[in-house]
Amino acid sequence: MAVLGIDLGGTKMALATFTDDGEKISVNVKPLGNGQGKEVGMMVTTGIETFLSSSLQEGNMIDSIGISIPGIYRHKRGTVWAPNIPGWDDYPLLEEVKAVAGDIPVTIDSDRACYILGEYWKGNARGCQDAIFMAVGTGIGAGILVDGRVLRGSNDIAGATGWMALDRPFRKEYVSCGCYEHHASGEGIAKVAREYLAADKSYSGMLGNKPSEMVTSHDVFAAFKQGDTIAKKVIEEAIVFWGMAIANYVSLFNPQKIILGGGVFGPAVKLIPHITEEAKKWAQPISITQVSIEASGLGTDAGVYGAGYLALKSKPQ
């Protein structure tokens, strides 16, 4: 008896089976290629069919299925909006998966919801009823646990923290992605670095080794490690924004834990003490003493663990 968790990303899909205690039994990662629309849907359903039949042969009955999707899951409709999968504006994933899953219950939720559920189940938010996962990758999203339940909002789009307003005045660059995301996401760090590179004609550091439009957040972190002046300015600015965002979660939610994950944390994990110092300046002074700010305990596995937890919770009793 096992549950199946699926972490559907923009470029690959991870399928893993877990015992009820959260022990990972098996894992299988499939690239999605450049799939679009129904192709990706087929890859998911075929992946599940294959997994179910091989599990059956191995004598591992699957009790329930949980799926983490890279975007918004519309609970009432059972459909998915995933900005990085072309054609998935309102994709009927639940219906398609149910067609191959038969009687096995299927639960779907957004990646940010799954990250915090994964950490709650088997990561650094164990035992916390009130906790937040801040995922900083290309964009920024937050999975928020309130009293043990995922904060969903009236239409499933709560946690859109990349849109947080953290600095005046409003700039046209915020229109497409939000203020916080512009300044402190992976893509944002690269954008801010490019702005500084364009403005500083005398700069001769390592970020000038490639055309500035090719500079990524990885390059900025590598240059920061070497003491590069522009990288230092960019990362120090990002630390302020991360600290302000975390302070706002602390003041609004009074959580026990804030977990930092996503591709940027990664290299930014080393900066957590500095980010925490920044958050302390801004946050409600009692609430900030009641929270622990930590790196993800599951790293890139947070999504698949969260999907496994979704499955476990929907398992027939």
Place this chain on the structure above:
Amino acid sequence: MAVLGIDLGGTKMALATFTDDGEKISVNVKPLGNGQGKEVGMMVTTGIETFLSSSLQEGNMIDSIGISIPGIYRHKRGTVWAPNIPGWDDYPLLEEVKAVAGDIPVTIDSDRACYILGEYWKGNARGCQDAIFMAVGTGIGAGILVDGRVLRGSNDIAGATGWMALDRPFRKEYVSCGCYEHHASGEGIAKVAREYLAADKSYSGMLGNKPSEMVTSHDVFAAFKQGDTIAKKVIEEAIVFWGMAIANYVSLFNPQKIILGGGVFGPAVKLIPHITEEAKKWAQPISITQVSIEASGLGTDAGVYGAGYLALKSKPQ
């Protein structure tokens, strides 16, 4: 049969009885004078005893009691922290009220929780499972309803929205009250006006009619109405901060309604269309189309209605 709601403020206490349908049967307002510590506790318990015995004489049995307090209610301990009542750092209000209430159930919660519960019961948040009351008075707090339940946080201090970080760089003025409260609370509006008055030696408008340390937010709103230049600058800045704060609630919580109340809304109610325009710039673009931003439907009665609703919910079935 009726429930008793009590709104304990910093300077007065309102007691009201309601039918189960939320019809107000009677109301009674008592000044607290300059009471401190146990004196205020006595006024509350005496008020309840008097009310209970007169209700009994009138044949109106009280089934349950709800109390809104001006601060933080510590649920696990039954104690109150109220910054405007000297000696109420950890005041054992539940124990004292229970001693006079006998078998009648007593429920206590923070004023901000009661505001949103009042609006949910009988005001402008009726029918909303996800709604936020932003109370802008001397300070700023938020009562937040998530999935029909008040957001409490791990230690009852969620909703401390006055501490929201909304503008870089950090300033020493934020240390005592938080960035948002410094710029946009009633006291904040007065402080910002005083800063501008001190900086503008050539100013000859109506805000100069009294010593600048006496200028209040009421004066600023009155001057704004007359087209005063400094008042205009202060209020326009406050509109930006209110819009940014509301945008952040929208992006994080995806609520159906945001209700604006407290003493400042009040005169700022007329500004809601401008504040909404500002919020639209910053917020998650889909979520902002799903929210309605409105003035309180209950005004200064929001707290006592919320207390009544607390009572109703704890009534023996």
